Amino acid sequence: MGNGYDSVNKNLVWVVLLVVMTLELFIFTWSRVQCTTVGYALTHQQDENNHLVSLKKKLIIERAHLRAPDRIAAIAQERMGLNIPEQNQILTLR
């Protein structure tokens, strides 16, 4: 009986060791895969961020272009019939 019990215990230790080793292997592999996936995700997010920053800059430039005085003046004069007021057309509010 004693010998049989020892043999079962030994086998159990081996099985547990194997399971632990296998689990360790899986956990290690999983963490490496996760690390790589996060690395790619990070790259993607950085790309996205750069794209948005670049877009923002382009929009700022577009705004500056749209606000250009010659463009505003042309729209005011041609579309709205406005002109820079003459001296006698200016009223001063005190």
Next chain:
Amino acid sequence: MKTSYRIKTNNSEKNGKSLAAREMAVAVFFSILFLIIAGRAVHVHVFQGTWLAEQAKSQYNKYMVTCGKRGTIYDAKNQELAVSLEVTSLGAFPKRMDDKKEVANKLAKVLGLNAWDLRKKLQNTTSFTWIKRKISPKAVAEIKKFKLPGLEFVAEHNRFYPNRGLAAHVIGFTDTDGKGLEGVEFQYDQELYSAPDKFLVTRDARGKRFNTSDGYTTGFQGNNVVLTIDRQIQYLAEKALNDAAKEFQARYGTAVVMNPNTGAILAMAQYPGFNPNAFGKYNKDLWRNRAITDPYEPGSTLKVILAAAALEAHLLTPTSSFYCENGSYRVGGNKVNDTHPYEWLTVQQIIKYSSNIGAVKISEITGKTLLYETLTDFGFGKNTGIDCPGETPGILSNCKKWRTIDTGAISFGQGVSVSAVQLLTAISAIANGGNLMKPHIVQSVVAPDGTLVKNCETQSPKRVISTETAEKVKEIMASVVAEGGTGVNAALSKYTVCGKTGTAQKIDSGRYSADKYNSSFVGFAPKNNPQVAVLVILDEPKNAHYGGTVAAPAFKRIIHETLNYMNVEPENDNNDDTILLAQRFETKRDGVKP
């Protein structure tokens, strides 16, 4: 039976021994194998580990160098005048390409390159090579669709001027590598420039980037430069100048607007202009900022400085009279003429009617030394120190070399050359009560995070005339724009304008030309609290040439629109509607009271 059993037992023992031996052999064989593998593993990891790791790194990691973003140039109201736009450049790692011929053909088609040259380039290069720099977003999208291996899209910057030709001569432009070539871009190149940066690019076995952003941009950039130029005033000045130059078919034109109290340049316009986004398409002659780089003979505008010299030395008063010889006067063997014949004129009238003979007579009182000293005190003959490249000091020879006619000619602005910015700075000194300010075009240099790097506006003004003299000269200049004066076309109804006309003959083939003139008008307003000083110069106008006819209307338009834009309170406001509005407001407020 017994024997046979024994025989069987012997066979079984033999078999058992043979199996054990075989097992042992296999075990030993595999043990040796494992030992070899273990030994190799130890060798690779322990003895070759560092070298192999570096080999692997060199395959997966590559350093890329890219330029930082050049700083932005803003106007006084923080509106963008020059910005850097991100563009993509295409590079390649030919080693990673499977079929270089296919890559070359596809890229050549999209980028408009020669396929054969590109293929040769890819075949002859082992490491990184540029395919084409600064390509269009459309081409980038098309190339990305091909999913070709070994291509590298690198972000770079391109300079862009959103207002096109507005203030182009002031701002200047850069070359394709982002180096300033003209204007503020050149003068403040070090501040605007961002040094190249090195980026580590990690790639996996399939060449896919890992932990590195697309284009490797990290947002590092040079400092920003804030100008004193106001985009709106610049536009008003350019529009008025262009219209005047076209009306009188002038060869060139310059208009400068300055804050006389600080020396800050609010606008610096030039005709004809150019678009800095495509500066290569324009004649190089149009690139320079003539208000800074070109000296010209100021003509009668210099009489104001003559008057200041005489009044400051208490040699004369504005009412001192001179006989003006009925329009013709001989000086040192040369004849000086007036446009209209005059007999007796006071100092004020000499300036008002712009009498050359009167100016010569004043210079005879002041003498050449005092005139020279006053001119140098006002900054003529030397650089003003404005922060623009290529400034001319003008031409003012030492008074020891002056002959009698030279003193006479310089008194009415011939025989001396000044730059536009020099003249306006001198007139601004009269406007602000006698302090010569250093003209400047840059307000400050600011770091990308908004912290102040350099304040360019601090300066110590130099007193050149007393406040009393400045006031007397202002009165004289106001009379020029009053009824009967040569500058009446510059008068405004709501502000008192002080100004002076200038009409200078140009030198042509070593002699003063009879039909080529420089027409100018310089002045400021409002008289009692000057906010704006303006100079307009038109070179070789046709049909008319007097400063009062050619330049004064443009001056008037610029100063009127600028004062209006700046909300400067009118001096002479007698508008009934204004009073009515005020009364109505009072009535309404009183009505609410219990």
